[in-house]
Amino acid sequence: MRQFFGKSRSGNLREAVRGLANPEFIMLMSNNNYFDEHVKELEKLYPGVPSIGCIGMCYDTGVVEEGVGVAAFTDGVRVSADVLEQVSTMPVKYISRLEQSVREVGGTGRDTVCIDFCAGNDACVLTTINTVLRRNEIPLVGGTGDAGRVSVNGKVYEDSVAYAIVRNLKGRVKTYKENIYHQLGDYRFIASGTDRAQYKIGALNGRPAKQVYADILHVTDEQILTQTFQNPFGKINGDDTCIISIKEVDGNSLACFRQVNDSDVLILLELGDYQAITRQTIENICRDFPKRSAVFSVNCLFRYKLFSGNNYMEQYLQDMAALGSHAGLVGYGEHYNDRFVNQSMTCVVFE
Template identity: 35%
Template sequence: MRDYIGIGLSDDIKESVEQATDGLMHPKVIFVFAEYSKFEEAICLMQEKYPNTPIVGTTGYCFANKNIIRNNIVIWAINEGIDVEVGVLENISKFPIKDIKSLEENIGKINAGNDNTVCIEFCTGAEEKIVSTINSAISKKNIPLIGGTSQGANDKGIKCVSLNGKVYLDTCVYALIKNLNGKIKTYSENIYKEKSGNFIATKVDVQNRRILELNGKKAGQVYCETLGITKNQINDCVLTNPLARVIGKEDFVIAIKLVDDEDSLNCYKRVNQNDVLNILELQNYKKAIQNTLDRIKADFANISFIFSIDCIYRFLLFESMNFTKEYCNIMGSIGQHIGIVGEGEQYINQHVNQTMICVVFE
């Protein structure tokens, strides 16, 4: 396989697109990552330049060639060694399953084999619905899912993604990619460990992702008592002490958005009635990251490239520790790496927060 990473650094969007695509010829698929205010124009320019190539886009920060890109345009393309099918699920907040037939048709076209295909998606929200809808189709062929919620929005909080020159709201765009020359494998990374015993979510507002009570007590109160903090200190702890949904031996991280006037915890991941939850604490994050890279190196003798999705909360945590640049270098140390920063991660059959997920191509 052969991929291409281009970075446009000019403030002029047209010039930035030209910089980012200098030398890019005959790509099989293109991904466009850009800051929100530059996104729509960049997408239109890319469609004009590559009208016959599938082009998938989302907004947010990037890691590219060991660089941190915050306000510019990044192009990632795969030039050879793949089959690809792309599509959209629209109206995802209400009825994403209406587009399931086209997804199933694309799955049939891609003809996935064992461990050689992945579904990469970008969405504007409704993550739990997206995960269940896509998995209802791709799980039949054992295709793993890796995806991210677009990072950034307009002044009304509206997010967007794109496919083939069209910008969509309330939508998920996806690419099914089959490696013709080797395997594909996905990984997830949790840099936290359990701090508390288990709690039961005894009262929740599922629709609004609010946890009202844990073990019959106000959720905010339980969180404060466990960490030995006051309510006013909760915002100082959300990066280091998220929650987790416990399923078997796995922890699926839940980011805390805020504590409201009712002492409820407002979150970025849905919590259901009677879910088992835990409060986490930061572990040795450098060791956790190295463990992930060691797993990848053990699984792959030859890495073509790595695509990762990091949570914005992880990014902000690393920024607060002056670790972001070092992290970028570490991720690029075992092979060509391109990554984006999202506001939520979709992995296999779960929507999670404060997690890094990645796919490795042989």
């Protein structure tokens, strides 16, 4: 299989798809002002081709902050794309669609992946999707788009998750997750006073969450929002750590980008040598896949801000380009199998 990536910083979809012929699957990454228009136009240009889309920045060797980007797979994939609706209340109501997609594609975890673009309630969505994917050990990579809208096969949906079951007919697939943080000290916190709907942490070890964070790191309320780039929270999940980014200060509480529940055990993280870590990820991929057809990744918005602020984003994308055809989405949350993570990179590699 092969991956195509086209972009237009002015938002001209026809410019973005110039040279794209006979696609077998399309991913649209557009902007809030023209998303609906781009969805309709894409379907007219490539009628009947499975597609998913969302609102967000995208990249190959450079980032498209405004405008539109299109990633497409050709020459050797079998794809079924559909949508689970009502993700804020009852995504399981539509689970038969996903079951049908898996049957249509007919793959296994060795050669098949689920790619999703979500409008919200990510943790619940991933739990729901995984009830089907785990039967065939199919991995998942995806992320959260902006403005609460996604698209599937030429139609825009709100409060939904767009997904595609993608089977590589010419080789293997494998998913990866990159974490550039490690534990800071031996801090351990029991969360309480949480608001699951608003993703708020009220207290840590019985003290106001904001005060605990500020006292340890010696930062003001205003500095907390940028300090999370250096020191997010972490939640241990088996042998893995799920990163939890701070979104805003709300009184004495901390609102996060990921749900925290009462009695969850959290740790404090600190930024590692991210350049060395990204080089190691690239080496791991090259070792696992000496020959690669495509890499599609989702990088967190906070990683994008961190890398850009440290003048590393351009170099990072150049380094990733050494893998071959690499493209991706800047997400508001990243999905890795059944996990909803923050400040991470997830990707799928096609042999």
